[in-house]
Amino acid sequence: xxxxxxxxxxxxxxxxxxxxxxxxxxxxxxxxxxxxxxxxxxxxxxxxxxxxxxxxxxxxxxxxxxxxxxxxxxxxxxxxxxxxxxxxxxxxxxxxxxxxxxxxxxxxxxxxxxxxxxxxxxxxxxxxxxxxxxxxxxxxxxxxxxxxxxxxxxxxxxxxxxxxxxxxxxxxxxxxxxxxxxxxxxxxxxxxxxxxxxxxxxxxxxxxxxxxxxxxxxxxxxxxxxxxxxxxxxxxxxxxxxxxxxxxxxxxxxxx
Amino acid sequence: xxxxxxxxxxxxxxxxxxxxxxxxxxxxxxxxxxxxxxxxxxxxxxxxxxxxxxxxxxxxxxxxxxxxxxxxxxxxxxxxxxxxxxxxxxxxxxxxxxxxxxxxxxxxxxxxxxxxxxxxxxxxxxxxxxxxxxxxxxxxxxxxxxxxxxxxxxxxxxxxxxxxxxxxxxxxxxxxxxxxxxxxxxxxxxxxxxxxxxxxxxxxxxxxxxxxxxxxxxxxxxxxxxxxxxxxxxxxxxxxxxxxxxxxxxxxxxxxxxxxxxxxxxxxxxxxxxxxxxxxxxxxxxxxxxxxxxxxxxxxxxxxxxxxxxxxxxxxxxxxxxxxxxxxxxxxxxxxxxxxxxxxxxxxxxxxxxxxxxxxxxxxxxxxxxxxxxxxxxxxxxxxxxxxxxxxxxxxxxxxxxxxxxxxxxxxxxxxxxxxxxxxxxxxxxxxxxxxxxxxxxxxxxxxxxxxxxxxxxxxxxxxxxxxxxxxxxxxxxxxxxxxxxxxxxxxxxxxxxxxxxxxxxxxxxxxxxxxxxxxxxxxxxxxxxxxxxxxxxxxxxxxxxxxxxxx
Numbered sequence: 001x002x003x004x005x006x007x008x009x010x011x012x013x014x015x016x017x018x019x020x021x022x023x024x025x026x027x028x029x030x031x032x033x034x035x036x037x038x039x040x041x042x043x044x045x046x047x048x049x050x051x052x053x054x055x056x057x058x059x060x061x062x063x064x065x066x067x068x069x070x071x072x073x074x075x076x077x078x079x080x081x082x083x084x085x086x087x088x089x090x091x092x093x094x095x096x097x098x099x100x101x102x103x104x105x106x107x108x109x110x111x112x113x114x115x116x117x118x119x120x121x122x123x124x125x126x127x128x129x130x131x132x133x134x135x136x137x138x139x140x141x142x143x144x145x146x147x148x149x150x151x152x153x154x155x156x157x158x159x160x161x162x163x164x165x166x167x168x169x170x171x172x173x174x175x176x177x178x179x180x181x182x183x184x185x186x187x188x189x190x191x192x193x194x195x196x197x198x199x200x201x202x203x204x205x206x207x208x209x210x211x212x213x214x215x216x217x218x219x220x221x222x223x224x225x226x227x228x229x230x231x232x233x234x235x236x237x238x239x240x241x242x243x244x245x246x247x248x249x250x251x252x253x254x255x256x
Numbered sequence: 257x258x259x260x261x262x263x264x265x266x267x268x269x270x271x272x273x274x275x276x277x278x279x280x281x282x283x284x285x286x287x288x289x290x291x292x293x294x295x296x297x298x299x300x301x302x303x304x305x306x307x308x309x310x311x312x313x314x315x316x317x318x319x320x321x322x323x324x325x326x327x328x329x330x331x332x333x334x335x336x337x338x339x340x341x342x343x344x345x346x347x348x349x350x351x352x353x354x355x356x357x358x359x360x361x362x363x364x365x366x367x368x369x370x371x372x373x374x375x376x377x378x379x380x381x382x383x384x385x386x387x388x389x390x391x392x393x394x395x396x397x398x399x400x401x402x403x404x405x406x407x408x409x410x411x412x413x414x415x416x417x418x419x420x421x422x423x424x425x426x427x428x429x430x431x432x433x434x435x436x437x438x439x440x441x442x443x444x445x446x447x448x449x450x451x452x453x454x455x456x457x458x459x460x461x462x463x464x465x466x467x468x469x470x471x472x473x474x475x476x477x478x479x480x481x482x483x484x485x486x487x488x489x490x491x492x493x494x495x496x497x498x499x500x501x502x503x504x505x506x507x508x509x510x511x512x513x514x515x516x517x518x519x520x521x522x523x524x525x526x527x528x529x530x531x532x533x534x535x536x537x538x539x540x541x542x543x544x545x546x547x548x549x550x551x552x553x554x555x556x557x558x559x560x561x562x563x564x565x566x567x568x569x570x571x572x573x574x575x576x577x578x579x580x581x582x583x584x585x586x587x588x589x590x591x592x593x594x595x596x597x598x599x600x601x602x603x604x605x606x607x608x609x610x611x612x613x614x615x616x617x618x619x620x621x622x623x624x625x626x627x628x629x630x631x632x633x634x635x636x637x638x639x640x641x642x643x644x645x646x647x648x649x650x651x652x653x654x655x656x657x658x659x660x661x662x663x664x665x666x667x668x669x670x671x672x673x674x675x676x677x678x679x680x681x682x683x684x685x686x687x688x689x690x691x692x693x694x695x696x697x698x699x700x701x702x703x704x705x706x707x708x709x710x711x712x713x714x715x716x717x718x719x720x721x722x723x724x725x726x727x728x729x730x731x732x733x734x735x736x737x738x739x740x741x742x743x744x745x746x747x748x749x750x751x752x753x754x755x756x757x758x759x760x761x762x763x764x765x766x767x768x769x770x771x772x773x774x775x776x777x778x779x780x781x782x783x784x785x786x787x788x789x790x791x792x793x794x795x796x797x798x799x800x801x802x803x804x805x806x807x808x
Contacts, residue, residue: 076295089350090297099299099328103339103348104359151399152381192346196368199350205622206600207569210593212413214480214531217593224604224689235594252605253688253695253781254629 046128046163046173053124054117054178058157061116062182069102069243070109070188072116076101078227078244085229089195089245094226098199098247106188110148117157121146125161132165140164150185187232187241190216194230195245202248206230226250287328289321289354299334299352301327314358328352337365340373345391347374377408378416383442385420387413426456426509429465438467440490459493461486462507471506475527475548477537482527482550495527497546521554528552534566536594557592564592569621571610572599575789581606581685583782584789589621605687605695609647628682632656632703632780637672640680651779652678653761653772656703676761681779688782697781704777704784708741708769713753738762740769743802 044052061072068074069086077084088105089098102108122143129141144160159176190209197204206218217233226249231242288307291297296308307323328334332353339348339356340363348361349368356363368374379386379393381400388396390406397404410416428446429438430453438460439446446454455462460469469488475495476485483491484500492505494512499505514526519533522543529535529552538553545551555566564570569592575585587602587610602608602623612621631648634640635657640648655670655677668677688697712724712734723730731742732749739750739758745766748755763769777784787793 076291076297078295087295087297090295090300092291092295092297092300092302097350099297099334099336099355100339100348100351101298101355102359103351103356103361104341104344106344107341108359152396192348196349207567207591207593211532211567212417214536214594217596217598219598220600222601222603222608226603250603250607250625251695252607253686253697253700 046132046165047176049128049131050124050159050176051178053128054120054157054159055180057117057120057124058113058155058178058180061113062155062180062184064116065109065112066184066187066239066241070105070112070191072112078223078229078246080221080223080229080242080244083242085242085244087227087244087246088191089198089247091246091249094249094251096248097202098245100195100199105192106150106185109184109188110150113148113155113157114146117148118146121159125159125163129163136167138166140166150188152185153181153183155180155182155184181237182239183234183237184239184241186213186216187234187239190218190232191230191241191243198228198245198247203228284325285327286323286325287331287334288323289333298355299328299336335365337363338368338371338374339363340371342391343395345373345389345393345395347371347389375408376411377406378410378419380405380407380419383420385416387416424456426454427458427460427462427465427467429453429455429460429467436467437488438465438469438490439488440492457509459486459507459509460488460490461492463503464507471500473500473547475545475550477550480531480536481529482537482545482548482552485548495545495548495550497525500547519554520552521556523552526552531555532567553595555593555595557595557597559590559592559597564590564597565618566592566594568592568619569612570619571612571621573610573789576791579787579789579791582787582789583687583794585687586789587623589623605689606684607686609684626682626684626686628684628686631680631682632700634680635669635671637678637680647683648680649683649779650678650680651772651776652676653763653769654706654776655679656681656706656776656780679776681776682781685779685783686781690782697783700781701777701783704773704780706773706776708738710735710739710741711737713751740764740766742766 064072067083069077069088071086074084074086076087076090078087086102088102089100091098125141125143129139132139140163142162144162146160147158149156149158157178161176162172162174164170164172190213194204206220209218210216215235217235219231221229221231223229225246227244227246229242229244231240233240283303285301286304286307288300288302289298289312290308291300291302291306292308293306304323308321310321311318312321322333324331329336334352334354336350336352339351339361341347342362347368351363353363364371373391374389376387376389377393379388379396381396381402386393386396390408393406394404407419410419424442425440426443427438428441428449429436430449430451431437440460443454443456446452455465458465460467461471469486469490472485472487474485475482476491478491482495484493484495486492493510496505496512496514498514512526512528514520515528516523516526519530519535520526520528521535524543524546527537527550529537534555535552536555537550539549540551541553543551557564557566570590572588572590573580573585574588575582579585586604586606587608589600589602589610591598591600600623602610607626608623609626610621610623612619614620627646628648631640631646634646634648637650640650650672652672655668656679657669658666659669661667670678670680672678688695688700690697712731713736714724714734724734728742728744732739732745733751735742735750736753739745739754740763743766747764750758763772774784778786
């Protein structure tokens with residue numbers, strides 16, 4: 001037999017429990033996506049997934065290309081400091097101006113970066129799709145073109161993939177973008193300007209560029225065979241672009 | 257008939273030999289569309305063996321690499337012209353047709369300056385400018401969502417950069433989160449904010465604007481200068497410690513009055529930094545500013561205990577001054593920029609030298625071509641010292657150039673205006689890569705070799721050839737010409753016949769003659785008896801020898 005006072009206490013406990021359950025329900029409703037995204041890294045936003053998966057690959061591709069004069073596998077190169085540095089302008093003769101080897105440097109670099117990240121792109125998107133499938137999503141992924149753009153102050157990689165995720169609700173994700181803060185665009189413009197001088201006069205005064213661009217360091221290192229290594233360094237982030245040129249070379253001694 | 261056949265065969269045989277000899281003498285140059293081995297460069301004049309063969313992977317029609325026995329400029333595929341990047345609007349000179357087309361460019365058989373689409377102008381992109389073509393300007397403007405603002409009247413990059421103006425910045429007052437706040441932006445940007453008011457010439461900290469922004473004692477770096485920062489984080493006027501509590505200075509946009517005109521390097525009180533005077537806004541390191549943490553940091557350099565100004569360039573070598581132009585030595589151009597000294601080596605083998613000058617105590621240096629090659633061919637002092645044509649010096653006393661006169665006698669060809677013999681030699685001797693044999697080093701050095709013939713007058717009956725070879729005093733007593741070439745000779749040691757008629761241009765001693773000859777020899781290049789750049793002598797060889805010949 002339950003006493004009257006005891007019965008009142010039980011009701012109070014039940015009410016408190018009910019309030020707690022409702023409060024928990026409200027909290028889950030309010031913070032559902034965050035709670036789950038914190039709890040499981042595999043259910044993160046597709047854009048974040050691609051960012052995490054591809055960013056380092058793109059950074060490495062940009063770094064390799066920048067250290068090697070714009071090509072992953074340069075054909076005409078000079079080995080300097082263990083790097084195969086591409087000749088952007090070259091002549092094998094003495095007393096002659098160099099011949100431009102990469103007249104469309106920006107486009108060439110864009111295509112080199114693109115080629116270098118192609119496999120990783122396919123792999124990342126496939127693994128992302130698999131990851132959603134294992135979480136019970138129905139997926140529909142349509143591959144598209146990937147575009148790398150060198151723009152002032154940034155490098156933008158746009159993946160033209162489309163991903164549709166269905167789990168109760170349907171969500172569509174497209175135009176995945178990764179933006180790197182890198183002023184390779186300016187470095188390439190300066191490299192083109194230097195090559196313009198090299199092919200006309202065989203040399204360039206690098207202080208001119210440092211007077212124009214106060215955060216830029218330009219180095220010119222002449223090698224024994226007349227090759228010049230140009231190293232452009234962004235003083236803000238220490239990003240480097242280096243390339244080689246051989247123009248109007250004077251031989252040792254007298255050679256006809 | 258048989259005779260004719262024999263002559264014909266003989267002719268064919270001779271022509272054949274001639275052709276074989278000519279072929280062996282020099283491999284003709286081909287225009288290689290691409291070289292075979294590294295560097296696999298495009299459009300190079302090289303021997304046929306150096307040309308790449310096979311299918312050109314960049315050719316859309318799977319064409320073979322071309323090579324034709326002529327210079328590239330004479331071919332259609334490797335002729336140089338201007339390559340236009342139609343998408344970016346950039347132009348590249350001296351580009352072969354095949355290289356341009358392979359990369360998707362438009363090739364034109366014209367010089368870059370003759371093409372309207374390659375003319376550069378000033379493109380205004382918000383607060384920035386770019387010195388580019390009109391096409392490039394349109395593309396850049398579109399990328400940034402701006403209207404194209406292009407000025408083709410500006411013809412230099414410096415002029416373009418100087419045209420950047422930010423005069424129209426003012427206080428833009430608007431409401432945010434139920435508060436009246438303010439940002440320092442342009443009138444155009446301000447108009448884009450709903451309900452905003454633009455106050456030209458005012459700072460956000462102006463009391464009459466009644467915003468939540470007010471004066472503070474903090475500073476901020478902007479446009480390489482130190483600015484006061486208001487409580488909203490906007491840059492106010494340039495930092496001037498004496499005006500930290502000046503209401504006017506916190507109300508209107510004003511120029512600072514503290515500027516020392518020299519960049520205010522490490523000044524505690526003034527933030528008017530100037531890159532070209534050698535300062536730039538940075539977080540303080542050693543000198544703490546009176547207010548805030550930013551300062552006009554000095555960009556000057558200290559190198560080997562000496563101070564250099566930002567932007568100064570000066571010359572250096574890898575050897576002691578006394579060993580300048582010695583084998584292995586090289587010139588360098590040193591540069592001080594942004595507090596850092598960098599090294600630009602001049603061309604190897606002293607094909608470039610470094611020259612330095614000073615303008616108002618500001619050092620300026622540069623690597624320039626060493627025009628030494630034709631010095632030794634100059635027979636007149638005037639031509640030798642023509643600074644517009646070559647970098648040479650004249651050494652009086654001996655001519656390395658000789659000619660045969662009308663009598664068939666070999667005489668000196670190098671003469672100065674007084675008809676005194678001399679030699680033209682490089683001011684800065686060049687080096688040779690003796691290890692690879694290129695550059696004809698031995699042949700060039702050989703120009704400095706000389707033969708000095710001493711004539712002795714000895715009696716046919718009483719003269720002794722043996723004594724002439726062994727007895728120095730006997731030799732001195734009988735020499736009648738060029739006695740200074742006798743080892744140990746000093747003025748007055750020769751025979752009376754010589755000493756009384758001694759030509760005034762003859763060296764006064766054997767040592768002086770030896771010194772003069774060594775100077776000529778060593779000036780020609782890495783020749784003769786001299787130390788290398790580290791101060792070591794090379795292989796020890798006797799460079800002065802003598803022999804006796806009896807002549808009638």
